[in-house]
Amino acid sequence: xxxxxxxxxxxxxxxxxxxxxxxxxxxxxxxxxxxxxxxxxxxxxxxxxxxxxxxxxxxxxxxxxxxxxxxxxxxxxxxxxxxxxxxxxxxxxxxxxxxxxxxxxxxxxxxxxxxxxxxxxxxxxxxxxxxxxxxxxxxxxxxxxxxxxxxxxxxxxxxxxxxxxxxxxxxxxxxxxxxxxxxxxxxxxxxxxxxxxxxxxxxxxxxxxxxxxxxxxxxxxxxxxxxxxxxxxxxxxxxxxxxxxxxxxxxxxxxxxxxxxxxxxxxxxxxxxxxxxxxxxxxxxxxxxxxxxxxxxxxxxxxxxxxxxxxxxxxxxxxxxxxxxxxxxxxxxxxxxxxxxxxxxxxxxxxxxxxxxxxxxxxxxxxxxxxxxxxxxxxxxxxxxxxxxx
Amino acid sequence: xxxxxxxxxxxxxxxxxxxxxxxxxxxxxxxxxxxxxxxxxxxxxxxxxxxxxxxxxxxxxxxxxxxxxxxxxxxxxxxxxxxxxxxxxxxxxxxxxx
Numbered sequence: 001x002x003x004x005x006x007x008x009x010x011x012x013x014x015x016x017x018x019x020x021x022x023x024x025x026x027x028x029x030x031x032x033x034x035x036x037x038x039x040x041x042x043x044x045x046x047x048x049x050x051x052x053x054x055x056x057x058x059x060x061x062x063x064x065x066x067x068x069x070x071x072x073x074x075x076x077x078x079x080x081x082x083x084x085x086x087x088x089x090x091x092x093x094x095x096x097x098x099x100x101x102x103x104x105x106x107x108x109x110x111x112x113x114x115x116x117x118x119x120x121x122x123x124x125x126x127x128x129x130x131x132x133x134x135x136x137x138x139x140x141x142x143x144x145x146x147x148x149x150x151x152x153x154x155x156x157x158x159x160x161x162x163x164x165x166x167x168x169x170x171x172x173x174x175x176x177x178x179x180x181x182x183x184x185x186x187x188x189x190x191x192x193x194x195x196x197x198x199x200x201x202x203x204x205x206x207x208x209x210x211x212x213x214x215x216x217x218x219x220x221x222x223x224x225x226x227x228x229x230x231x232x233x234x235x236x237x238x239x240x241x242x243x244x245x246x247x248x249x250x251x252x253x254x255x256x257x258x259x260x261x262x263x264x265x266x267x268x269x270x271x272x273x274x275x276x277x278x279x280x281x282x283x284x285x286x287x288x289x290x291x292x293x294x295x296x297x298x299x300x301x302x303x304x305x306x307x308x309x310x311x312x313x314x315x316x317x318x319x320x321x322x323x324x325x326x327x328x329x330x331x332x333x334x335x336x337x338x339x340x341x342x343x344x345x346x347x348x349x350x351x352x353x354x355x356x357x358x359x360x361x362x363x364x365x366x367x368x369x370x371x372x373x374x375x376x377x378x379x380x381x382x383x384x385x386x387x388x389x390x
Numbered sequence: 391x392x393x394x395x396x397x398x399x400x401x402x403x404x405x406x407x408x409x410x411x412x413x414x415x416x417x418x419x420x421x422x423x424x425x426x427x428x429x430x431x432x433x434x435x436x437x438x439x440x441x442x443x444x445x446x447x448x449x450x451x452x453x454x455x456x457x458x459x460x461x462x463x464x465x466x467x468x469x470x471x472x473x474x475x476x477x478x479x480x481x482x483x484x485x486x487x488x
Contacts, residue, residue, distance in 0.1 A: 099406035
């Protein structure tokens with residue numbers, strides 16, 4: 001039986017991964033991910049799980065070790081944050097191109113410079129096009145659940161892609177939360193053994209990571225994109241299975257009080273919890289506002305997003321990264337392009353919030369929604385860097 | 391009959407572009423990249439095998455008499471053999487010339 005416990009979310013992430021019968025963990029510690037690395041190392045050292053913990057010398061090595069381990073048929077896990085992910089960048093598209101189901105926990109943290117260890121999404125956004133499935137977790141329970149789900153989704157024969165689970169640094173990693181930790185029996189029932197498509201074995205020769213000449217490269221990219229797009233079906237299917245077994249529901253786009261809402265605000269990750277409190281207060285004050293939370297970042301859930309926004313006059317997209325010299329926030333830019341050809345599209349505004357750990361309160365969210373409602377048409381093209389002192 | 395070098399359509403490609411046929415790079419003949427070709431003068435050749443050791447393509451082989459020549463299906467014409475041959479027995483000549 002699952003146990004309801006109080007636990008720091010980073011520790012819970014490591015505990016959840018330990019329930020997944022991993023073979024290899026190659027993790028290099030970095031704030032605010034360190035507790036995942038340390039606790040997982042401890043679990044392996046204590047002999048609680050039969051896995052190799054590779055003490056790599058960098059993040060470039062940790063992802064490379066996972067790539068090799070996964071190619072050899074091992075279930076491999078890594079975790080990182082900010083600069084660590086930037087250092088992994090070169091290897092990320094190779095792992096996805098080789099269709100290796102590595103799972104990564106990412107404690108989201110601002111990238112330098114200036115040096116900042118606190119939370120925003122500037123680390124994941126530059127990795128957007130690396131061909132990984134990307135999830136965002138809102139609270140500790142979701143971190144536990146999605147860590148376990150990720151292995152099953154990544155390894156599914158219809159998917160075979162790596163997954164990055166975004167876990168807001170500090171706001172989630174360092175919180176002690178009440179959560180339900182599934183027991184080993186329940187996880188075993190949900191998660192089958194990893195059956196690789198092919199493994200590096202001398203008796204059955206296979207070349208992985210081959211070269212592709214101009215005559216075939218385009219077709220290889222098409223195959224990779226189709227794999228990403230098609231993975232959504234399996235992701236949704238496995239989330240349904242999860243609900244049947246554990247009772248907790250997961251959707252590509254989560255809705256909160258969207259019925260009859262004229263104004264919708266969109267968040268990703270931990271900010272959803274604060275925003276939902278703002279929605280409660282606004283609804284009590286008679287403001288028809290609702291919240292949508294983007295859980296699935298890649299593959300981008302076009303249909304689900306359009307369905308969730310249907311009937312709303314206004315959509316406020318919050319971003320936790322800036323595309324400098326560009327259109328503002330990367331999420332808003334994608335949402336705008338998703339709606340461009342729609343006849344009935346909402347008025348879209350973009351607020352960049354909570355950069356480098358700046359707190360965004362319930363009052364802030366209410367203020368953002370009120371400001372967006374009053375926003376003039378000529379201001380809509382510009383993004384709002386919320387709270388900037390000027 | 392036209393030999394099929396690679397899958398025609400994207401969905402015919404193995405997941406991850408994996409290749410299950412060992413040594414299949416052999417089917418990709420790189421000789422067409424060549425602009426110059428190495429010509430051996432066996433009168434100057436001392437059979438030291440430096441050309442064979444330095445060839446990055448691995449396409450130079452020793453014959454039964456101990457002299458060397460390149461497999462022109464794969465020789466890219468890089469000229470490293472000619473550069474390294476200290477007795478000066480290899481000369482690079484333009485393709486199309488004698």
